[in-house]
Amino acid sequence: MSLSITRLASVNLRKDLRLEWRSKDVLNSMLFFCLLVVVIFSFAFDLTVEETRRIAGGLVWTAFLFSTVMALNQSWARELRNGVLDAFRVSPAPAEALFLGKCIGNFLLVLLLECLMAPLFVIFYNLTSVGPVWQLIIVFLLGTWALVVNGTFFAAMSIRTRNRELMLPLLLLPVSIPAVASMVLATAEVLTGESSPLLQIKFLAVYCVVFTTACFLLFDTVLNAE
Amino acid sequence: MKSKLFYLWSLITVALLAYAVYEAAFVAPMEATMFDAQRIFYYHVPAAATAFSLFIINCIASIIYLAKRSAWADALAVTGAEVGVVFCAVVLTTGPIWARYAWGTFWVWDARLTTTLLLWLLYISYLILRRSSEASSTSVLAASLAIIASLDIPIVYMSNRWFRTNHPQPVIFTDRLDPKMGLILMWNIFAFMALGILIAWFRYDLERLAQSINTAHIRRAARGSFAVILPGMLLWQTSAHWPPIRYFHAGAADAWIIYIGYIVLLMVKYSRLKKEAAELRT
Numbered sequence: 461m462s463l464s465i466t467r468l469a470s471v472n473l474r475k476d477l478r479l480e481w482r483s484k485d486v487l488n489s490m491l492f493f494c495l496l497v498v499v500i501f502s503f504a505f506d507l508t509v510e511e512t513r514r515i516a517g518g519l520v521w522t523a524f525l526f527s528t529v530m531a532l533n534q535s536w537a538r539e540l541r542n543g544v545l546d547a548f549r550v551s552p553a554p555a556e557a558l559f560l561g562k563c564i565g566n567f568l569l570v571l572l573l574e575c576l577m578a579p580l581f582v583i584f585y586n587l588t589s590v591g592p593v594w595q596l597i598i599v600f601l602l603g604t605w606a607l608v609v610n611g612t613f614f615a616a617m618s619i620r621t622r623n624r625e626l627m628l629p630l631l632l633l634p635v636s637i638p639a640v641a642s643m644v645l646a647t648a649e650v651l652t653g654e655s656s657p658l659l660q661i662k663f664l665a666v667y668c669v670v671f672t673t674a675c676f677l678l679f680d681t682v683l684n685a686e
Numbered sequence: 687m688k689s690k691l692f693y694l695w696s697l698i699t700v701a702l703l704a705y706a707v708y709e710a711a712f713v714a715p716m717e718a719t720m721f722d723a724q725r726i727f728y729y730h731v732p733a734a735a736t737a738f739s740l741f742i743i744n745c746i747a748s749i750i751y752l753a754k755r756s757a758w759a760d761a762l763a764v765t766g767a768e769v770g771v772v773f774c775a776v777v778l779t780t781g782p783i784w785a786r787y788a789w790g791t792f793w794v795w796d797a798r799l800t801t802t803l804l805l806w807l808l809y810i811s812y813l814i815l816r817r818s819s820e821a822s823s824t825s826v827l828a829a830s831l832a833i834i835a836s837l838d839i840p841i842v843y844m845s846n847r848w849f850r851t852n853h854p855q856p857v858i859f860t861d862r863l864d865p866k867m868g869l870i871l872m873w874n875i876f877a878f879m880a881l882g883i884l885i886a887w888f889r890y891d892l893e894r895l896a897q898s899i900n901t902a903h904i905r906r907a908a909r910g911s912f913a914v915i916l917p918g919m920l921l922w923q924t925s926a927h928w929p930p931i932r933y934f935h936a937g938a939a940d941a942w943i944i945y946i947g948y949i950v951l952l953m954v955k956y957s958r959l960k961k962e963a964a965e966l967r968t
Contacts, residue, residue, distance in 0.1 A: 610834075613834075617815070617827050617830065617831065620819055620820060620823050620827060621815065621818045621819040621820065621827075622818050622819070622820060623818050627814075627815065627818060630811050630814055630815075631811050631815060631831065633811075634804065634807040634808045634810075634811045634835075634838075635808065635811075635834060635835065635838050637804055637807075637842075638804070638838065638841050638842050666841070667841060670837055670841065671834070671837070674833065674834055674837055675834075678830045678833065678834070681752060681826055681829075681830055682826070682827060682830050685823035685826035685827050685830075
């Protein structure tokens with residue numbers, strides 16, 4: 461049992477990625493869903509370039525938020541079907557390793573989705589950034605981590621409930637509203653170039669640190685809840 | 687089930703409420719710009735103070751539960767969250783009635799309002815989780831969520847620095863508040879806190895009863911949310927000509943409907959559980 465947490469987490473991560481690579485269940489449905497949202501938004505709002513810059517933050521993050529919820533639900537459902545959670549409960553491996561592996565797996569998946577969808581947003585909405593793009597990248601990395609770490613935690617919680625998939629958004633959204641608000645603001649600030657998103661980036665960083673810590677500490681309790 | 691102390695406390699609460707509500711409605715001096723509509727303040731502020739206290743109790747009880755796994759802490763946690771949601775619903779509905787008079791609109795996405803709404807949503811999601819998780823894991827999952835929710839509160843407060851605010855700044859304990867008003871406000875805070883304790887006590891006993899007969903059908907989450915449509919029902923026509931006293935009446939009616947409605951709901955549930963407990967004993 462000399463395996464460290466990082467080793468165990470990377471084993472979990474590799475397993476998840478391999479499963480996803482072979483089936484592509486989650487990625488395909490996420491991509492298609494996100495594409496649908498983009499199309500629906502462009503029908504719902506008829507926008508000029510200037511308007512788009514201001515509200516693009518909201519559009520992009522809404523699309524990613526809902527696609528993320530979809531992915532997260534699937535990530536634990538698979539484990540439940542195959543009894544992996546029970547196996548983990550009886551194994552001496554720390555639960556944190558499982559959680560870390562899942563978080564990173566989901567994070568990579570959502571990042572991949574964002575990289576694939578970003579060109580579409582740019583094309584469909586004629587988006588160009590007035591502010592520096594590297595700030596946008598920081599906002600997206602922090603924002604995605606904030607969504608994924610809370611989401612993975614609450615998904616583990618919601619599969620323990622009777623209405624499983626239905627519960628995740630109900631638990632995740634209220635807690636994530638401050639983070640989503642600041643991601644949207646930061647994205648809009650960079651795109652319009654009107655002000656610096658530094659304050660929002662700091663806020664997102666604090667949010668990530670606080671909730672990553674809390675989720676790590678509480679995950680064992682949730683996994684073994686009875 | 688209920689001790690003499692409980693009935694004594696009910697008497698004290700009723701006496702306090704009668705005095706404080708009378709003072710607020712008739713004795714308190716008229717405000718210079720908002721006239722009688724300002725009296726909603728005597729419902730709004732005490733409800734907010736009580737709701738916050740109850741949410742804090744929820745957080746502390748959840749931590750105790752996770753550490754010790756004692757059933758009483760779990761009962762206290764659900765009490766704090768549920769009664770807190772009811773008092774928070776009073777805050778969120780009396781506020782807009784006042785705002786309709788003072789600002790001319792029910793709702794603005796202002797820092798204080800958004801914060802309170804988020805708080806309310808967080809604890810509703812807590813109650814929903816309690817309702818829909820499998821009985822064996824409810825308490826642990828709910829306690830974990832309560833801790834996450836309590837972490838979210840300071841973050842929510844931090845996040846709204848970048849919203850502008852129209853909400854009146856705190857006036858309590860400053861010399862901008864007329865001393866007479868301040869005194870009456872304190873009485874109202876005492877009285878509604880007493881009411882909060884009374885309701886919470888009742889709810890707590892009820893939860894213990896539910897635990898004891900092992901039928902934890904947790905109350906449907908946040909029935910108080912019905913009350914959100916109340917301001918709309920009371921003031922649905924755009925009546926800019928209403929005298930300020932009508933706004934006060936609407937606010938007071940709204941608060942009392944929520945409080946009494948919730949107490950009635952609890953009593954109905956209590957009598958049902960009593961019956962069930964009696965049937966099980968025979």
